[in-house]
Amino acid sequence: DQQVKQNSPSLSVQEGRISILNCDYTNSMFDYFLxxxxxxxxxxxxxxxxxxxxxxxxxxxxxxFLNKSAKHLSLHIVPSQPGxxxxxxxxxxxxxxxxxxxxKLTFGQGTILTxxx
Amino acid sequence: xxxVTQTPRNRITKTxxxxxxxxxxxxxxxxxxxxxxxxxxxxxxxxxSFDVKDINKGEISDGYSVSRQxxxxxxxxxxxxxxxxxxxxxxxTSDFQRERSTLFFGPGTRLTVL
Numbered sequence: 001d002q003q004v005k006q007n008s009p010s011l012s013v014q015e016g017r018i019s020i021l022n023c024d025y026t027n028s029m030f031d032y033f034l035x036x037x038x039x040x041x042x043x044x045x046x047x048x049x050x051x052x053x054x055x056x057x058x059x060x061x062x063x064x065f066l067n068k069s070a071k072h073l074s075l076h077i078v079p080s081q082p083g084x085x086x087x088x089x090x091x092x093x094x095x096x097x098x099x100x101x102x103x104k105l106t107f108g109q110g111t112i113l114t115x116x117x
Numbered sequence: 118x119x120x121v122t123q124t125p126r127n128r129i130t131k132t133x134x135x136x137x138x139x140x141x142x143x144x145x146x147x148x149x150x151x152x153x154x155x156x157x158x159x160x161x162x163x164x165x166s167f168d169v170k171d172i173n174k175g176e177i178s179d180g181y182s183v184s185r186q187x188x189x190x191x192x193x194x195x196x197x198x199x200x201x202x203x204x205x206x207x208x209x210t211s212d213f214q215r216e217r218s219t220l221f222f223g224p225g226t227r228l229t230v231l
Binding site: 004006009036041043044046049089091104105107108110 | 209
C-alpha cells in the first residue's frame with residue numbers, strides 16, 4: 001500500500017515559469033513532510049520541509065503548501081531554472097505507536113522535472 | 118570530502134553470490150539507514166539503526182542483513198543475491214538532536230544481479 005503518492009511521473013516546464021509538483025498521502029499519523037531533490041548519480045538532497053502545524057513554508061524560490069484536510073502537499077518552484085531539472089521525491093514521517101519514528105521516512109515514487117531553456 | 122560515502126559505487130554480481138555494501142559517515146550522526154530505490158516505487162526502507170546496539174527492520178528487510186560496526190559504519194549484506202534485488206541502494210544518516218527527520222544520503226550503489 002503506497003502511503004505517499006506522486007501521481008505525475010514527469011513534468012516539463014519552460015524556464016522562468018512556475019513548476020508545481022504534487023503529493024498525496026493516506027496515513028493520518030504523518031505530521032512532518034519533506035521534499036528531496038535527486039540528480040543522476042547522486043544521492044537525494046534535502047530541499048524543504050513543513051510541519052503539520054503549518055500550511056506553508058518558503059525558502060527562496062521554493063514553497064511547500066500543506067492541505068491537511070485533503071492530505072495533499074505541493075512544491076512550487078518560482079521561477080524555474082534549468083538547474084532545477086531533477087527527480088523530486090516527497091516524503092513523510094510521523095510518530096507511531098510504541099515511540100518515535102523520526103528519521104523513518106516514507107517516500108513517494110518521485111517526479112522527474114525537466115526545465116527547458 | 119563527502120560526509121556519507123558508499124562502496125562500491127557499482128557492482129555486478131551473479132545470482133546466489135554474497136554481497137556486502139558498505140557505508141561510512143563523518144557527520145557524527147547516531148542514526149543510519151539503508152534504502153533502496155526502484156523505478157516507480159521511490160525509496161523504501163530496508164534497515165535502520167538508531168545507535169550501535171539498536172538495529173531494526175524496515176519495510177523490505179527480507180533477504181538482507183546489516184551490521185553496525187561502529188557509530189560511523191553501517192553495512193548491508195545480501196546473503197544470496199537474487200535478480201529482483203537489482204536496484205539503487207542508498208545509505209543515509211540523521212541527527213535527531215538537531216533536525217527532525219532530515220536524512221543525509223550517500224551517493225548510492227548501483228547493484229545488478231544477473
